[in-house]
Amino acid sequence: MKSLARLSQRTWWMIGGAFVVLAALLPLLNISIPGVLPGATYTPGTLQLLALSLLFACLALSYHLLFGTAGMLSFGHALYFALGAYGLGIVLKQTDLTLIPALGLTLAIVIVAAYLLGSLSLRVTGISFAMVTLAFAQAGNVLVRRNPGLTGGEEGLRLDTTHIPDFLVGVVNTRNLYWISLALLVIVFVVVAWFEHSRAGHAVTATRENELRVRVLGLRPFGVKLMAFVIASVLASLVGMLHLLLQSGTTPRATSADFTLTILVIVVLGGVGSRWGAIVGGIIYTLLDQRLTALAASDAIAGLPAILRIPLSEPLFILGTLFILVVLFLPGGIAGAVRRLGTGAQVTPLARKQLEEAE
Amino acid sequence: MSTIVLLLITGLGLGALYFLVASGLSLIYGLMGVLNFAHGSFLTLGAFAGWELARRLGGESWVTLIASLLLGMVVGAIVAAATEFLLIRRLYNRHIEQVLVTVGLALATVALFDGIWGTDPIYVTAPPWLSQTTEILGARVPNDRFLLIAAAVLVLLAIVAFLRFTRFGLVIRAGVENRSMVTALGIDVRKAFTVVFAIGGAAAGLGGVLASHYFGYVSPQLGGSLLIFAFIVTVIGGLGSLAGAAIASVAVAVLQQFANYFLGGTGDLMVVLLLAVVLLVRPTGILGKKA
Amino acid sequence: MTDSILTVSNLSASIDGQQVVESVSFAMRPVGVTALLGRNGVGKTSTLRAILGLIERSGDVTIAGERVDREPTHRIVQRGVGYVPEDREVFASLTVAENLRLAERDSSPNRELIAELFPDLTQRAGQLAGTLSGGQQQMVSLARALVNDNRVLLVDEPTKGLAPLIVMDVARALARAAETVPVLLVEQNLQVVRMLAEKAIVLEGGRVVYDGSADYLLGNEALTKELLGVA
Numbered sequence: 001m002k003s004l005a006r007l008s009q010r011t012w013w014m015i016g017g018a019f020v021v022l023a024a025l026l027p028l029l030n031i032s033i034p035g036v037l038p039g040a041t042y043t044p045g046t047l048q049l050l051a052l053s054l055l056f057a058c059l060a061l062s063y064h065l066l067f068g069t070a071g072m073l074s075f076g077h078a079l080y081f082a083l084g085a086y087g088l089g090i091v092l093k094q095t096d097l098t099l100i101p102a103l104g105l106t107l108a109i110v111i112v113a114a115y116l117l118g119s120l121s122l123r124v125t126g127i128s129f130a131m132v133t134l135a136f137a138q139a140g141n142v143l144v145r146r147n148p149g150l151t152g153g154e155e156g157l158r159l160d161t162t163h164i165p166d167f168l169v170g171v172v173n174t175r176n177l178y179w180i181s182l183a184l185l186v187i188v189f190v191v192v193a194w195f196e197h198s199r200a201g202h203a204v205t206a207t208r209e210n211e212l213r214v215r216v217l218g219l220r221p222f223g224v225k226l227m228a229f230v231i232a233s234v235l236a237s238l239v240g241m242l243h244l245l246l247q248s249g250t251t252p253r254a255t256s257a258d259f260t261l262t263i264l265v266i267v268v269l270g271g272v273g274s275r276w277g278a279i280v281g282g283i284i285y286t287l288l289d290q291r292l293t294a295l296a297a298s299d300a301i302a303g304l305p306a307i308l309r310i311p312l313s314e315p316l317f318i319l320g321t322l323f324i325l326v327v328l329f330l331p332g333g334i335a336g337a338v339r340r341l342g343t344g345a346q347v348t349p350l351a352r353k354q355l356e357e358a359e
Numbered sequence: 360m361s362t363i364v365l366l367l368i369t370g371l372g373l374g375a376l377y378f379l380v381a382s383g384l385s386l387i388y389g390l391m392g393v394l395n396f397a398h399g400s401f402l403t404l405g406a407f408a409g410w411e412l413a414r415r416l417g418g419e420s421w422v423t424l425i426a427s428l429l430l431g432m433v434v435g436a437i438v439a440a441a442t443e444f445l446l447i448r449r450l451y452n453r454h455i456e457q458v459l460v461t462v463g464l465a466l467a468t469v470a471l472f473d474g475i476w477g478t479d480p481i482y483v484t485a486p487p488w489l490s491q492t493t494e495i496l497g498a499r500v501p502n503d504r505f506l507l508i509a510a511a512v513l514v515l516l517a518i519v520a521f522l523r524f525t526r527f528g529l530v531i532r533a534g535v536e537n538r539s540m541v542t543a544l545g546i547d548v549r550k551a552f553t554v555v556f557a558i559g560g561a562a563a564g565l566g567g568v569l570a571s572h573y574f575g576y577v578s579p580q581l582g583g584s585l586l587i588f589a590f591i592v593t594v595i596g597g598l599g600s601l602a603g604a605a606i607a608s609v610a611v612a613v614l615q616q617f618a619n620y621f622l623g624g625t626g627d628l629m630v631v632l633l634l635a636v637v638l639l640v641r642p643t644g645i646l647g648k649k650a
Numbered sequence: 651m652t653d654s655i656l657t658v659s660n661l662s663a664s665i666d667g668q669q670v671v672e673s674v675s676f677a678m679r680p681v682g683v684t685a686l687l688g689r690n691g692v693g694k695t696s697t698l699r700a701i702l703g704l705i706e707r708s709g710d711v712t713i714a715g716e717r718v719d720r721e722p723t724h725r726i727v728q729r730g731v732g733y734v735p736e737d738r739e740v741f742a743s744l745t746v747a748e749n750l751r752l753a754e755r756d757s758s759p760n761r762e763l764i765a766e767l768f769p770d771l772t773q774r775a776g777q778l779a780g781t782l783s784g785g786q787q788q789m790v791s792l793a794r795a796l797v798n799d800n801r802v803l804l805v806d807e808p809t810k811g812l813a814p815l816i817v818m819d820v821a822r823a824l825a826r827a828a829e830t831v832p833v834l835l836v837e838q839n840l841q842v843v844r845m846l847a848e849k850a851i852v853l854e855g856g857r858v859v860y861d862g863s864a865d866y867l868l869g870n871e872a873l874t875k876e877l878l879g880v881a
Contacts, residue, residue, distance in 0.1 A: 073455065120635055124642045127394050131594045132638060138587050139631040146624065209667070257587065261396075261462050268459055310474035317474065320467025327459045328449055529752055533741045539704050540739045544753045544794065545727035 012276075016189075023182050026050065027175035036287060038294075044174040049290055051174070051246055054181040055239050057282030058188045060266040062235035064278040065192050067267060069201065070228040071208030073126075076133030078259035079117075079140045080233035083110050084240025085250040086144060086151055093160040094150075102163070103241060107234065114233035118226050134257060141255040156251035159244055168245055177246050184242055185279070188235050192275060195231060200224045265323050271335025280334055285319070292318055361497035366620055368495070370613030372504035375511030376573060378608035379566030380589035382518060382601060383439075383559020389535040389599025390548075390555050392454045393447060396461040398563055398589070399582025400468040401439050405431035405564025406571040406581055407476060410483055418484030428510070428568050435564020436557040443556035448549060465583070472579035480576035489572060503572050510569055514562050515605055522601075527554050535599055591630055595637050597647025606645060654712075655680035655802050655832050656701070661709035663693075663700035670696040672856040673709065678802070678849075683824070683833045685847035685864055689879045692853045694836040695736050698804045702726055702733060714801055728755065732795030732831070736806040738787045742780025746771050746790055749779050753794035764793045767823050785816035792820065796827050803833040809842055821845055840878075844868050852877045 026041045039046045059081060066072050087106035091097060097105065121132045144151045151157055161169045167176050195201045207221040244250050253259060262285075270281020292315035295301060301312050311317050330337055380402060387395050409427035416423040442464065450456045489506060492499040522528035530551045534541045541548050563582075570585060571577045592611050596603030611630050619626035637644065654677040663671040671693040678684050686694050700707035703723040711719040718726045727733065741749055750764065750771075765772050768789045774782065779790055788808060795803055808824065809817040821842050824833060828846065837843050843850070843864060850867045852860035860867060860877055868874055 073458075120639070124638055127388070127392075127598065128594055128638070128642065130394065131590050132634065134587065135591050135594075135631045135634050139628055142627045257583075258466070261466060264459070264462065265466070311471060314470035314474040316470035317467045320463045320465075320470060323463035324446065324460055324467065327456050327463065328446070331456075529744070529748055533744055533748075533752055536741050536743055537739055539723070540735065540741070541752070542723040543702055543704060543727060543733045543735065545724050545731075545755045545798075546752070547722075547724045 016276075020182065020186060023050075023054075024179065027178055036291070038290070042175075044171045047174045047178045048246065049286070051178040051181040052243075053283040053286035054178070054185050055243050055246065055282075056266060056286045057279040058181075058185050058239045059236060059263055060270060060278040060282040060285075061185075061188050061192050061275060062232045062239065063263045063267050064273075064275060065195065065228055065235070066232040067264070068273040068278070069192075069196055069208075070204045070225055070232075072122075072225065072229065073130045074121075074133040074229075075130045075257060075260050075264075076121075076135075076137030076140075077232070077236055077263055078255060078257070079133075079137040080110060080114060080236040081240040081243070081259070082140060082144070082250070082255040083113060083233075084237030085244040085254055086157060086240075087237070088241045089157040089159060089244050089250060090150055092163055093157075096163065098163045099165060099168075106241060107237065110234055110237040111230065114230045114237075115226070118229040118233070122222055122225055122229065134260075137255065137257060137260060141252065141257075144252050144255050151252075154252060156249055157244075158249045159247075161248075164245070174246075177242070181242060181246070184238060188238075189275065189279070191231065191235065195228070196275075200227055204228050265319065269323060269326055269333050271333030271337075274333075274335035277333055277335030284334070289315055289319065361499075362620070364496045364498035365500055366616045367613060368498070368500045368504050368508075370616040371609060372507040372573065372612075373616065374609040374612030375507040376566055376570050376585060377589055377592050377612055378511045378605055379514060379562045379569065380585050381592040381596070381604040381608055382514065383555075383562045384589055384593050385596065385599055385601055385604040386518075386531070386535075386555045387559050388593065389601075390531055390538065391447075391457075391552055393457045393461070394590075395556075395559070396458065396586070397442060397464040397468065398461075398559065399584075399586035400465055400472075401435045401442075401560045401563040401582070402567040402570065402585060403469070403472055403577075403579060403582035404438055405435040405567030406577045407472065407567075408434040408564070409568035410481060410571060410577045413484065419486055421486050424486055424489075428565055431564040431568035432561040433564070435567065436561035439560020439563070440553050440557040442560075443553050447556070448552065451549070469579050469583060476577070476579065478579060480578040482576045483571045485572050507569050507573060510565060511608075514565065515601075518558065518562075518601065521558070527551055531555060588630065591634050593644075595634055595644055597644030600644070600646040603644055603646030653680065654678055655714055656834065657710070657712045658697070658701060659710045661697065661700055661707060661711060663696055663705050663707040665696070665705050670705070671700050671707070674853060674856045674858075676851050676853070676858045676861065678832065678834055678851070680832050682848040683828045683835050683846045684849040684851060685843045686834055686836050686851050686853065687843070687860075687867075687878055688853035692855075694853065695806055697853070698733070698806050698834070698836060701804065702731065730799070730801035732798060732800040732803040734791050734795050734803070734805040734808055736810065736836075738784075738791040740779040740782070740787045740790045740794075742778065744779055745776050746779055746782070747775040749790050750793055750797055753797050755798045759797045760799065761797070764797055767796070767826060768793050785812050785819070788812060788816070788820055789823075792823055792827075796823070800831050803827060803831055805833055806836045807838060808835075809837065809839050817842065840868055840874075 027047055029041050031041045032039065037046050038049060041047070063077050066074050066077065084106060087109050088102055091102045091105055095102070117136050121129055121136065124132060145153055147153070167173050204224040207225060240254065266281040266285045267278050269285060270279070271277030296313040296315055301309055304312065326333055332339065380398060384395060384398055387393055409431040412427045412430050413423050416426065446460045446464065447457050450460060489503045490501065492501050522532055530541060530546055530548065531554070534548050534551055538548055567581065570581055588611065592607045593604055595611065596607030611633065614633060615626035615630055618629035622629065656678040659675040661671055661674045662669065674693070674697055686697065688694055696705060699705045701711050703721065703726055707719070709719060710717065713726070713729055713731065718729065741752070744752070770786060771789055771793060774786065779787060782790065792808065805824065808820050812820065817839065824835070825846055827833060835843070835847060847864035850860065850862065850864035851858055852867070854877070867877070
């Protein structure tokens, strides 16, 4: 049994590795998937979308660490994404630092902020924790909107490219950003996997199930939870920084509660508790969102009667509805469904239990 | 002095709105352990229903105003009860999934409202008296504040009376304390779930129509922006406590008004700070039970 | 099995994924008090909770010959099960009268019986149950079960933590109830068991290791010590 599990795990890593190699080759290939991608894989528009989907996969993975592994239902994860994006944007604009020192400075700010806010939020658990994280994120949202001089306010912040290396600027270099996004995904995946298999990771998983037992074992649940919180926040901020470079700017939407909810939706769609699920969820969500937006603007929709046209022209309506259906009828999300197909067995109760333990 | 009176009464008015949202949230959480993210949509839908009615009947008349308030309540109650019955009930006792369903519903409904009514604010008309002011201790207080406060007080009294004097109220009070023991007495507590959703939805729907007069417009974002403060109010007041929600609503709104005026528009930040302080000193909130 | 009011077979139950009852089987006769005994941690309380569906369970449970193990708790109770939980579980923020009113299922509840058995509660009808003493709370909990006509009572440690004098009151009320309805009693206080129970069922590792006269079991010190770990 054990060797089988180990073997299958190694197979998974190999499949993952093959995907990474394939993904790395995409900008050099001419593959068209009509209906899914807007153009051939070497075109900047498609690479932009693919890079974006990789970043959402990273973000979903970082949230997986928080929610799936540590069982902390945060409604403020977007704050750390935004802290990365706005932090780097502001540092680049206000100082003469070049990219790498600016990244370092932003990272330091994020670590301090995540440590302070995390220690405060973790004084409560469950729904109260969710509410506190939501409130802190909301405060961030207010700060961004109220300080247009620094953050660009409602208009958003444009990326100041003065101190950014040339190979990261401009449409022709989109593929470089794509490769960096891919590298970030690999890094985030390895960090998350490493943490889950570390002593702290086991402790935090045990905390999710039974806090008392962890205490009895002489571990401090608070410490390992805070560690997971800070790591997840730092990873999210890295995604935010790269997102800033990729989109040449950022908007207040990055700080909104809706954005956190979007990440939550992605993780649940992919399958709570599954790393692969989070990645697949992130990629599918981004592509779906983009295609649904294109669909909403299409002539086919414009010609429909109002009762069909209105809902179909709102991508978020379709995604929200899809999400409800997944929660109701597909426990374990995409990963759960795949596992069920693979084994032929009903793992529904297991997936359900995972969700419940996350509570 | 007049400034302080104005801020105080405006704070009470805003607190009334928070309470109309938070009362339902708190009851639902207290009984069912569900944090209802769709609550803002009940409010928004109530507001739009009220506006649609006023648009047809002419917004200046008092009859229209009262009819739109009632319609908002009814629409809120029906939609909320349907939400519980069709979505929440299927996930009995699976709290995280219940929360997730309400998250999905909130996202989907706001998008739907965008599609139907557009994303821009729609300005509402009201009886002229509401936009006039009354002088109290030298302060010129907009009259809509009084309507808000009166409505919230009525709702508070009605909910308290319902909880105290009806069988459902008895079941709800007992269920907030110990739900499994209620079922162990042979009571189908799920019926009470639908009832609290309907009550919460009615209060939110009413709050929606009132909010549209307080802010002067309706928009798909109306509910979501109030919901966040209602969440904060619910946590500060103590999850599941109606009295706590009432006290915290007023405290949060008054603090917000004063900070906005005296501390350079920092009202929202002060509210978050208050939340942090309350959680540090008393993690269960003002009147919350032990976790 | 038809002469049993309550049967349990292969009943297993878990709380938060931890198994607390492991394939328990027994049958309970439809008269008098049956004591459900066993060493600490054998899962007596959990067995009662599993019968009622208050915790996740699998296995067969019948009440008066009908399968109930797929029904929700309130349906099972509506079939005529009175439950007096461990630690009483009165609603602290409700008055005594409200606690009783909440429990009334029948169209003609036994209010006179309650008034007669627990005169104290009638006097304190308007008092919040949370402000009562432990003994008084136990009276409320018992009264909630006795206010309806039941087919079986499940009573969990009714004398736990009570003063000796009040233990006798509780025992008297239970004896009175047992005249009309069979009682399944989980009880640590063997003196109370001796007083009330005719039958005893002893669980060990899910199996019934003794099913017979309570007097015989408790009269035999060696047997008691072997099965219950106490004298």
